[in-house]
Amino acid sequence: MGEMEMMMRGREEIEMGEDLTRPLPPLSFSLHHSLLLSHCSSCFSPLPSSPLPPIFPPRFPPSNSNPKILYCSSQCSFSDSPLHFSSAEHHLLCLLPSAAAADSSDLRAALRLLESNPATRRSSSVSRIAGLSTNLHKLANDDEEEVAARIRDGARAMAAARRMRDRDCSGEESEGEEEAMAAAALCAVLTNGVEVQVKSGRTLGVAVYGGGGFSWINHSCSPNACYRISLHSDLQTTSFLPDHETAAMRIVPCCNKETQCGCSYGPRIIVRSIKRIQKGEEVTVAYTDLLQPKSVRQSDLWSKYRFICCCSRCGSVPPTYMDRVLEEISVVNGNSSSSDSGFYRDKATQMLTQYIDDAISDYLSIGDAQSCCEKLDHVLTRGLPDEQLERNEGTSLPTYTYWLHPLHHLSLNAYTTLASAYKTCSNDMLALFSEANENLCVAFDMSRTSVAYSLLLAGATNHLFQFEPSLIASVANYWVSAGESLSTFARSSMWRELIPLSSLSSIIRHNCLKCSLGNKYETGSFHSQVQYEDFAHVSSKFLDCVTDYMQKVWHLLVHGCNHLRVFKDPLDFSWLVTAKYSSMWEICSHCSSNNIGSNSDIYENIPLCEAQGCTTQVRIHLFQLGVHCLLYGAYLSSICFGKHSYLTCHAQNILDTVEHD
Template sequence: MEMRAIEDIGIGQDLTPPLRPLAAVVHDAAFGTRCSACFTVLPPQPFPPSALNFPGYVPTDTRATPLYCSLACSAADSPLHFSSFEHRLIALFATSPPSTWHSSTELRLSLRLAHVFQNLPRYMSFLGENEKPGGCLERMAGLMTNREKFVFDEIKKALIARDNKSSGKVKRIREGARMMAWARGKDVSSGRFAFEETVLCLVMTNAVEVQEMTGFCIGIAVYDATFSWINHSCSPNCCYWFLMGPGDDEQPPLRIAPASKDGRNVSYLVMGGGISDRNGYGPRLVVRSIDAVSKGEEVTIGYLDLVQPKEMRQAELWFKYRFSCSCKRCGAVPTSYVDHALQALRTDNPKNPEHSPDEIEKLVQNLVAAISGYLVTGDAKSCCRDLEFLLYDESVEPKEAELPRRVKLHPFNHLSINACLSLASAYRVRASDLLALNLELEGNHKLEALNMHKTSCAYYLLVAGIVNHFYAFEPSTVVGAANLWIDAGASLLNLAGNFLWDDDLQVDSLFLLLECDGCRDVHKFERCQKRQLDKCTAKIASNVWCFLATESNFLKFIENPIDFRWLKSPAASEVSDADSGLQVEKCIHHHEIKMDLLLLSTHCSRYAAILSSICHGLPTNFRRYQH
């Protein structure tokens, strides 16, 4: 199935009204911080579930107990929490953690959907009519389950290969279905969990991460066919965003309609429809155009992170959804510029030595291991040490002080981008930890915290600049670019206002910062085009970069984190350690550096607002995301 526009739609317009989910749950880690009904941040004194005396209720760790922002949310959500036996699954995870499931999020969502489906008479008749041999349902509520591909196809492959061992995914589905059946009070000794397996496969196929505008994930949800029938493209014309909290009375029209692959209209939208209308809880979803969509044109979204090379996207799509993408970006010959850049291995600097295939493979493995290790352990110090060692080559010592460090990977390479994001986070964590341990910093500790803070800012700014560079060639990266500009602006603002500074310049004097060579007054600044903001931001970034990048040998290689024209000229990419040191010394002794940081922060914030207005429909207030 697919969805098509029923009228011409311009860039930055809503295609759907806010859609309620069929079911939604917060992530395990969000218990105690987010309302389990509307997903908003909990108040200082959250409300407990309204069904504590529900039959069969088993008290669990309060950190895994749903909490709510109001009595209305508690009344809307907690009956489903208990009647779906979600609380029993949480207790099972606490007492007997499963071998293949590290989080209960997908299983809890599956329990909720199973309860919703089995309590709809119209839907139960649909089950009986469409059940295939072996208990496999191709669709539930109009949504693909993919159980046949996830389970039966894998088993067939194992039989053909004469391998009695089930694949990891099959084992995970079987174990998850067994836990669901136990939570629902079934006899698990029979080993028959076809219904639970099917619902779990539906969740694995159709669930989407619920994200704030900053890109932070707080839960998952499944929506009906209005959204779930929208197909994937690696160069989509639409994106989606979420509304938390109570809804309003305004309901924009639905501007898309379902159609079959041959273009014929489909007469139904949701089998057993109206499910989402009955729930009345969960984050609402809005589909929004990021490119012009003509009447009758297919509407597409991205199912995954689009700042990845083609091979990685195809592998992830097959693993998660069992299909291969054939969109215009994936089928481009020659490869599109963005995909080519994401796989670039070296810069144009002839002094950079070529690496053998074995060296490249080892480098890739080590980078992946270091990034994964930081995400799992949170060891910020090891992350900074390992990743920066991998990003530049210390094995080739320069003969003269003016020679640059040998950079192993091109800054545009996807692993280099992920490494820089990890480093930005790790340096921020280290600076915060140092401040927490030493409330009255003096001398070397003060300088160390400042250096970590500014290095974090530099990495955020670099990644924002790289993804913004991609946005000029691939409009679908607008969501990532908006989020990264928010992070860069917030980080720079915090650095400029940090108490580590010795001078008395106040951050509250931001009204002085709305003037620059390209933006003469606040009214013109608000209407400033993206191209002008790019130009202004790149100029200001070049003024402060020597100050931000001084502590990282990898960052010293970067001449400008916003304007990458220097990468085309090998001579321009050679930044000497000696010259960088002189520039840093000069910057540190100039009072204007703090003003430049504030001005750069303001430009990042304004540019994020322009991009966010395309993705989310509302101008982004920079201070909202300062946390």
């Protein structure tokens, strides 16, 4: 992640779903402080029951205190211990109080980077370290005091640790020079650091990768590549050839700046194509969440990296369809469907963000799932009235209500939370009232509402995916989540308790006469080279199958929920752009006038076995829909991250589980 003049280009024509690099070693890395005593500081693997301490060199005799870091094996301890001490990481952990040490991973990675590149100490310029831009002039002199203070205080702590390391030696640098180098290294980590996320998505630490391989790959909000992190244990099971360490890179830097080759151990990074890449075309990845609107992306990029994105998506005039709907809000005056702009739109965004963030925070912090569901369902269905507008004495001002577009990024956040919160409500109800049939019905309703929101989220993001193919990783995740929810719901014991139906054991899991997903799974061709034409064909057939199943089950899933019933098909959003219904306000007003229901019937229990005709066939359709979602999610994940990625394996494990139930 360097300056914008640095870039990587395709060495040759590359199809989607292909690795562009070999597993690249880090220049520097560090484990999060909270994991220092539970994970190996060398390979990031969980520690065994009898972990090993670092090997203390002669200059640093062991202290009586407990070791600051631990290793999983003698090999890891032997490999990493020298750098742990020579970089002054050990001394920094001794100097920092426990509260500050909890946020020291970037400082420790910077110390390691500085020690691994001694040429930096002899350089008169601190603009680059190991070929990486430090961004020092932008970050250290930043108008935001929090950023500048972090760099200033962090550099002082790093310099103090290095002086503590050298207390028995005569250092070559003055105190000012020491802090200047420390500040440059810290800025290099802040600018180029990558969160080491593995397996279930948990963040284990931070790593910096060399220019000419990864850190010169620039950002785009419409990227053609993504990346994954692999630990040493992961690499043992991948399909790389034995000589993968020396395998040719399929991307090349646009210049011949000198770079470093990195460590011989630590978490490795692999770049992979998610679109076709032409020979000579710039390779880009995303540094931020692509499902955020332009204003949020720009703010995030400036806050972290101090640059303004000028990619094709950000520079589009008028804004792309996706960026428009991600921030579209209707500001309704009384009974008028006209939308106001300017001040009211800005205020609407602020109020809606605060309302939704508060509801989600209450759920995540205090676990009040039911209250969260009520608040989010209310704002999605009825909008948010502005009760804070000041009224001059004797003046009657109109009432404003703010409505989110169903594809607004806050709506997507709400769907994600509602899928989780309704599931929590259902589980809580079953745990507390397992003997009561009435509560079992309520738990059943909450469970199916959770599934419906999971499907709505998958459908909404898949709709956006048609306009922005770079969303493939996010869409893969949402389809797998929807498939898992559907298969779990279809196999739930609640069906047997409430509605006497036959089992699902007779279902053939993968076979489908309409699409090739099942055959691809059975034959293992999920992971073969992907041609774009084949990808488009598979996606089209998948949508045909899912649309067919959706017509048979959606009415059951949305029964009793006023907001969900607005969506006749969670895959079809074309009706949102029709002239008849130009805003969510008009849609909900139309629904209310046609007696679709009130917000209160979200929690009203109606015997679905009678009202909706729940049959064994409906349950089978739910199950088969879930299998399709899992298969397609695994297919997309395999394109993004390969067949050994966590998400791909997770989807396959669910499919294997349901087969043997």
